[in-house]
Amino acid sequence: MNKPIPTSADGLSRVDGRAKVTGAAKYSAEYNQPNMAYAVLVGSTITKGTIATIDTKLAAKAPGVLAVLTYLNSPKVPGHIPTKAQKPGAKSGPLKVFYDNKILYNGHPIAMVVADTFERAQYAASLVKATYNKQAHDTKPPKDLSRGVGAWGGKDFTRGTVDAWKTAPIKLEQEYIHPSEIHNPMELHAIIARWDAPDKLTVWDKTQGTQATRDDIAKAFKLKKEDVQVNSQFVGGAFGSALQVWPHEVAAILGAKVVKRPVKLVLSRPDMFTSVGYRPYTWQKIGIGATADGKLVGITHEAVGQTSTFEDFAEGPINTSKGLYAVPNVTTRYKLLSLDVNTPTWMRGPGEATGAFALESALDELSYALKMDPIDLRLKNYAKVDPDNNKQYSSKYLDEAYAMGAERIGWENRKAEAGTTIQNGWLVGYGMGGGMFGAYRDVAVARAIMKADGTLTIQTAVSDIGPGTGTAMVLIAANKMGIDPGKIKFEMGDSALPLAPMQGGSATTSAVGSAVHDACTVLKEKFQQLMGNGGTDNPDYVKILKEKNLPSLEVLTKSQPGPDNEKYSMQSWSVHFVKVLVHPTTGVIKVDKVVCVADSGKIISPKTARSQVVGGAIGGIGMALMEEAIIDHRYGRFVNNNFADYHVPVNADIPQIEALFVNKPDPYINPIGAKGMGEIALIGMAAAVANAVYNATGKRVRDLPITPDKLI
Amino acid sequence: MKQFQYVHPASQAAVLDAIAKPGSKIIAGGTNLVDLMKKGVMSPDKLIDINNLPLNTxxxxxxxxxxxxxxxxxxxxxxxxxxxxxxxxxxxxxxxxxxxxxxxxxxxxxxxQRTRCAYFYDTAMPCNKRAPGTGCGAMGGYNRMHAIFGASPQCIAVHPxxxxxxxxxxxxxxxxxxxxxxxxxxxxxxxxxxxxxxxxxxxxxxxxxxxxxxxPDNNFSKNSYYLKVRDRQSYAFALVSVAAALEIQGGVIKQARLAMGGVAHKPWRLFDAEKFLAGKALTEENFNKAAQLAMLGAKAREYNAFKIKLAPATIAEALKHAGGLV
Missing domain, CATH: 3.30.465.10 (Uridine Diphospho-n-acetylenolpyruvylglucosamine Reductase; domain 3)
Structure with a gap:
């Protein structure tokens, strides 16, 4: 007999946890190759203009230098569409590295030094000198709708009556600012590029999608997909910054071509601010109105996000206002402002996290105007069907989540009047904020191989940025096959393995988990057929393989969404509860307790799910209280591009965080019942903190981050 | 980083010989100097490691x-x-x-240690401290962390x-x-x-x-407090910090010592406030008055105006802790 089936409630520890904490897990920069060279980028020190002269002589003569690439001597990237061939007026698209003499933002790569050691490359990089023809630049972020240009075709959206909130008896209109936030994962972006032949390339690269990166590199260098191998076995956090191929990756591949050696390029921390995207500065205005008893009449949500002059990045800050509450009238206006900055990108809870800060702050403000408990206000406007499209939800237990969180935080201790509770010299406040994010499922393929020794290998190309993909996949396989998780080997992070989507949009467990589930289902059925007695018990895999004289049995299974994924509105939901202490005279804020509740379907791996929620809450504390990438607009240059000045929470800032789960399977999204978790762990958290600060102090801060100076 | 020589002399005399030469720089822990060298802010020709000297008693x-x-x-x-x-x-x-x-x-x-002013650290920016004559980037720039006391038109950096x-x-x-x-x-x-x-x-x-x-020996040990107000609870430089020490006799302040961080190019001693507190009772009102006295001559710039309010609040709060009122 097999051992008892381990269930998810068994709380399997992170399967790669030991490798990670002992240093055995290797990250992209650690795959040193024989004869490897090192590349360091040189960024522009002006914000807009052209390179007049670039002197690389000193750098080229420096010890150990193998090559200095600039736009003057770099090999062309065959897949770069020439700027002049593009439609007039259109943006030129993703930055083409070493393409021409144009400077599009401060830190724009103007040269790359390749040398035999990292230190020598870095020193030589400091010797590259450029002169510029400067042009006037603009990096000032939006402060109203006026300078914005419509994103996604520029159309405003209205459900019901335009700006109906203005007709409501109780109403308010406020502006909210979300500054640019840098992903700043602990692991710096890194790539090692090795040409195995003139038309064959291997890279070890920090990426959230080995196959997407393979496809993009193949396209850029006009290679066959099968001739590009992308490895990314471990990723030390990314939060969206590794969802696309960036100029530094192309530069390293070019460098390897020029010096005919493998080349490693690791970005510096300051490079991380200008090279791999960020959450865009976004100005928002919300008009919201309700009847005296708290029924929402209308919401108008306007937003302008910054983007670059050469590429549009649009996200959905206004989406939350369309879907979170049952409100008959919604108007949204979303625009982009093109500035002389690098292009933003998706960052955890992209759009929704920014939007939920505004909407959930506005709901809180409305609750005080109505003299109504913020939870009651939300329940009064609880959406039972998706107000955006009238579809039934595949599952929604947000009301249960509200109740669970309220109980654990001690919501009954919250005073309805702000600024009235003081304990031991500190103002005490409670706040809450919630969020939603689409629950997705994409096509994925998994291979399952049962070997004669009873070990099971699961293979997929997916990369894991830290949420615990391997652990969840092992649990799914163990449950399905009825074997011990210790007998399962999960292989991933390799573009040659079976098809997997990028790890983004909180969809990995849903997509890849379903593929693993389906592969194991098929594999088990094969064994049951081999048993020949029509039995449905767990087969004795070792015995069957031995009896049939088979070394192993394997299946390759494709798993994809079905009609239900169209029929229902599928969303994950979350609510965050926060207790803060604020010092009345110095404005120091201490987050005292956090309770997060997720309605994300069935919880596959409780331990890693908890970690993911805790991480999201900490990210939310950072967003609420600390994170802000600051540009000196006179120079267009960052002034806090390091970990001393760009603050993220440290251990001392992190209180007890409870992660609770409704843990009810979604019957329609996929065969495993799991919805997404990563984004909702963050979405709504910043508003919960801001609302708690208001409850403590009576001061409403609408421009993040909430630092002590804004409270005194 | 520029190439440099590294020596670790065995005696104080040898260290003094070595640092007499231009381009030499003492290194001990190196927690700040190495960063500055990596950034190209400081480029000594020769590092004199003094860790051999018996100076850790x-x-x-x-x-x-x-x-x-x-x-x-x-x-x-x-x-x-x-x-x-x-x-x-x-x-x-x-x-x-x-x-x-x-x-x-x-x-x-x-x-x-050198200032943490962002303009000092970025060699692409003007900074009179790093490159005399290039101007002060912080003066008209992002100066949230900068001085409200004792600054000059040349520099508004603070000591960290x-x-x-x-x-x-x-x-x-x-x-x-x-x-x-x-x-x-x-x-x-x-x-x-x-x-x-x-x-x-x-x-x-x-x-x-x-x-x-x-x-020097003193009678402050029972009534002293260091209060640092910062953007996060650890590993952040002070927005404002206050060192407060009181000698209390019969419920009255015999003498006080006060100094502030995060407000000037040097640790900022508050002599006027100290004088005011001598002989005064331990009351919140007296602490607030002392704090206000300390602020005479403060000058704010675009992003650090909050320090004009935060500094006296921090002084008063530190005194309350030192005086046992909290």
Whole structure:
């Protein structure tokens, strides 16, 4: 007999946890190759203009230098569409590295030094000198709708009556600012590029999608997909910054071509601010109105996000206002402002996290105007069907989540009047904020191989940025096959393995988990057929393989969404509860307790799910209280591009965080019942903190981050 | 980083010989200097490692408590003599940097650390401190962390240390060695204001080195407090910090010592407020009045105006803690 089936409630520890904490897990920069060279980028020190002269002589003569690439001597990237061939007026698209003499933002790569050691490359990089023809630049972020240009075709959206909130008896209109936030994962972006032949390339690269990166590199260098191998076995956090191929990756591949050696390029921390995207500065205005008893009449949500002059990045800050509450009238206006900055990108809870800060702050403000408990206000406007499209939800237990969180935080201790509770010299406040994010499922393929020794290998190309993909996949396989998780080997992070989507949009467990589930289902059925007695018990895999004289049995299974994924509105939901202490005279804020509740379907791996929620809450504390990438607009240059000045929470800032789960399977999204978790762990958290600060102090801060100076 | 020579002489005399040459720079813990060299902000030709010298002692002396220049910040913060006689110093040390940095950083190095002004750190930006004559980037730029006292048109940077704020309050003296012998100066006169020469952080002359500190005995140990207001709870420089020490006799303040960090190019001693508090009762009102006195002459810029409100609030709060009112 097999051992008892381990269930998810068994709380399997992170399967790669030991490798990670002992240093055995290797990250992209650690795959040193024989004869490897090192590349360091040189960024522009002006914000807009052209390179007049670039002197690389000193750098080229420096010890150990193998090559200095600039736009003057770099090999062309065959897949770069020439700027002049593009439609007039259109943006030129993703930055083409070493393409021409144009400077599009401060830190724009103007040269790359390749040398035999990292230190020598870095020193030589400091010797590259450029002169510029400067042009006037603009990096000032939006402060109203006026300078914005419509994103996604520029159309405003209205459900019901335009700006109906203005007709409501109780109403308010406020502006909210979300500054640019840098992903700043602990692991710096890194790539090692090795040409195995003139038309064959291997890279070890920090990426959230080995196959997407393979496809993009193949396209850029006009290679066959099968001739590009992308490895990314471990990723030390990314939060969206590794969802696309960036100029530094192309530069390293070019460098390897020029010096005919493998080349490693690791970005510096300051490079991380200008090279791999960020959450865009976004100005928002919300008009919201309700009847005296708290029924929402209308919401108008306007937003302008910054983007670059050469590429549009649009996200959905206004989406939350369309879907979170049952409100008959919604108007949204979303625009982009093109500035002389690098292009933003998706960052955890992209759009929704920014939007939920505004909407959930506005709901809180409305609750005080109505003299109504913020939870009651939300329940009064609880959406039972998706107000955006009238579809039934595949599952929604947000009301249960509200109740669970309220109980654990001690919501009954919250005073309805702000600024009235003081304990031991500190103002005490409670706040809450919630969020939603689409629950997705994409096509994925998994291979399952049962070997004669009873070990099971699961293979997929997916990369894991830290949420615990391997652990969840092992649990799914163990449950399905009825074997011990210790007998399962999960292989991933390799573009040659079976098809997997990028790890983004909180969809990995849903997509890849379903593929693993389906592969194991098929594999088990094969064994049951081999048993020949029509039995449905767990087969004795070792015995069957031995009896049939088979070394192993394997299946390759494709798993994809079905009609239900169209029929229902599928969303994950979350609510965050926060207790803060604020010092009345110095404005120091201490987050005292956090309770997060997720309605994300069935919880596959409780331990890693908890970690993911805790991480999201900490990210939310950072967003609420600390994170802000600051540009000196006179120079267009960052002034806090390091970990001393760009603050993220440290251990001392992190209180007890409870992660609770409704843990009810979604019957329609996929065969495993799991919805997404990563984004909702963050979405709504910043508003919960801001609302708690208001409850403590009576001061409403609408421009993040909430630092002590804004409270005194 | 520019290539440099590295030597570690065995004696003080040899160190003094070595640093007499232009382009030489002493290194002890290197927690700040190495960063500055990596960024190209400082490019010494030769590093003189002084860790061979016997300068890491903490002992009582006729001058009070003697602390060698090579004493580690972490060791000093946990030393029983310090905890007993000058708990204010231990509090300030523990408010600074992170445990990892305190394990490397020395007392002398802490005194010699450079400002954390972003314009000083970025060689693509103007900075009179780094490159005299290029202008002050912070003056019309992002100056949230910058000085409200004692600034000059050349420089509005602040000194980043916590330890030094406590030492300024505790009337420490600094022992300095040069080729001509040793000299002692009050700690409050070690660092300087920027004036016309912001490139000079302090009065240590070329060819001189710090040997150590002495803190005179006092009666402040029961009533002292270091309060640091910052953007996060650890590993952040002060928006404003206050070292407050009171000697209390019969419920009345006999004498007070106050110094502020995060507000000036040097630890900012609050002599007027100290004078006001002498002989006063321990009341919140007196503390607030002292705090207001301390603010005379403060000048804010675009992003640091909040310090005009935050500084007196922090002074009053630190005094409340020191006086046992909290």
């Amino acid at each position: 903490i002992n009582t002396s006729p001058n009070g408590l003697h602390i060698g220049a090579l004493t580690l910040n972490s060791v000093l913060s946990e030393n029983s003599l310090v905890l007993d006689k000058h708990p204010l110093l231990a509090m300030a040390l523990k408010a600074g940097a992170s445990p990892q940095l305190r394990n490397m950083a020395t007392v002398g190095g802490n005194m010699m 240390s916590d330890m030094c704020v406590a030492l300024a309050a505790l009337d420490a003296t600094v022992t300095i060695a040069g080729k001509k012998g040793e000299r002692r100066i009050p700690f409050t006169e070690f660092h300087r204001l920027p004036g016309e020469h912001p490139e000079m952080d302090n009065h240590l002359a070329a060819g001189e080195m710090i040997l150590g500190l002495d803190i």
